[in-house]
Amino acid sequence: MSTPAGRQSNRARPLAAAVSAALLFAAGCSSEEEGPGEAKGGVPVVEKGKLTTCTHLPYPPFQFERDGKVVGFDVALIDLVAKNLGVEQKILDTPFENFKTGAFLNSGECDLAAAGMTITDERRKNVDFSIPYFDATQAVLASKKSGVRTLAEVKARKLKLGAQAETTGESYAKSQGFDPVAFESSDAVLNGLRTGQVDAVVIDYPVVRGWLKDKANAAAFVLGQNVDTGEVYGFSVKKGNDRLRAAIDKAIRDAKADGTYKKIYEEWIGPLPQAGS
Incomplete structure (x- = not known):
C-alpha cells in the first residue's frame, strides 16, 4: 500500500483474530519448540522453525485471506525467503500504524x-x-454516476474523496489540498465508495485492478487518473538485523533473475510491465 504514511490503523476485527488463531494452531508448537531460534546462515528468528511476518489484512493482491489461508503477492515472496532459510512462514495480522515505528519488530513479535x-x-x-x-x-477510482475521472474534477465539483488512513494515498490527497475521508482498511475504502459515503477514492493502483476484476465493481466504478508518485515497496526488519535483510534481498534478486518474480507477479497482479520492478 503505498504511502509516506503507510497503510492503515487499528482494526480489532474477528477475521484478524480468527486468522491469527488459525495460523498459531496450525503451527502446532510444543513447549520445546517455543522461543527464539536460528535459521540457516545464522539468521535469528523469533520462533524456532518459523519466519514470523507481521502484516495487515486485508490488502489484496498483496495479502488477504482466501479459503481460510493468507495468500498474496507479498506472501509468495516471503515464502521464498522462508524456504531459503529452511523455515516456514508464519503470519500475524497487526495494526498497520505500528509498521512505521517498528513496534512489533522491536518487541520480538515478528x-x-x-x-x-x-x-x-x-x-x-x-x-x-x-x-x-x-x-x-x-x-483514482470513482463511481460511474459521479462522472469524474481526475482529482481536479473531484475538487472542482466539491465531491467527497476517500483514502485509506495512514497511507501515501491519503498523504498525496492532502498534499493536493483535499481533506479526504479516511477509512481504516482497503475493504472499508471500497465499501465507502459502494455506499456513497464518498464519490471517488485514491488508493494503490494494484488494489484498484483487483477490485475491478469483480463484475459488480466494474459495472459500478470507473478507473480514472493514474498518479505516479515514484513510490517503491520494501519489506522491513528490525534496525540492525542485517542477516535477515540480506536474506530477503537475496531472495528478491534471485527471483527476478530466474523468472520466479515474473511468475508470482503475473499470478497475483497481472502482466509485468516492461520496466517492471
Whole structure:
C-alpha cells in the first residue's frame, strides 16, 4: 500500500483474530519448540522453525485471506525467503500504524513486516528496509454516476474523496489540498465508495485492478487518473538485523533473475510491465 504514511490503523476485527488463531494452531508448537531460534546462515528468528511476518489484512493482491489461508503477492515472496532459510512462514495480522515505528519488530513479535509498505526516509529512521520489490502508483477510482475521472474534477465539483488512513494515498490527497475521508482498511475504502459515503477514492493502483476484476465493481466504478508518485515497496526488519535483510534481498534478486518474480507477479497482479520492478 503505498504511502509516506503507510497503510492503515487499528482494526480489532474477528477475521484478524480468527486468522491469527488459525495460523498459531496450525503451527502446532510444543513447549520445546517455543522461543527464539536460528535459521540457516545464522539468521535469528523469533520462533524456532518459523519466519514470523507481521502484516495487515486485508490488502489484496498483496495479502488477504482466501479459503481460510493468507495468500498474496507479498506472501509468495516471503515464502521464498522462508524456504531459503529452511523455515516456514508464519503470519500475524497487526495494526498497520505500528509498521512505521517498528513496534512489533522491536518487541520480538515478528521477524519482518510485509504489507505493501512504501519505503520512506521517515520510516527508515525506525526500521531497515530490503531492496525495493515493487514499483507502486496511485489511482483514482470513482463511481460511474459521479462522472469524474481526475482529482481536479473531484475538487472542482466539491465531491467527497476517500483514502485509506495512514497511507501515501491519503498523504498525496492532502498534499493536493483535499481533506479526504479516511477509512481504516482497503475493504472499508471500497465499501465507502459502494455506499456513497464518498464519490471517488485514491488508493494503490494494484488494489484498484483487483477490485475491478469483480463484475459488480466494474459495472459500478470507473478507473480514472493514474498518479505516479515514484513510490517503491520494501519489506522491513528490525534496525540492525542485517542477516535477515540480506536474506530477503537475496531472495528478491534471485527471483527476478530466474523468472520466479515474473511468475508470482503475473499470478497475483497481472502482466509485468516492461520496466517492471
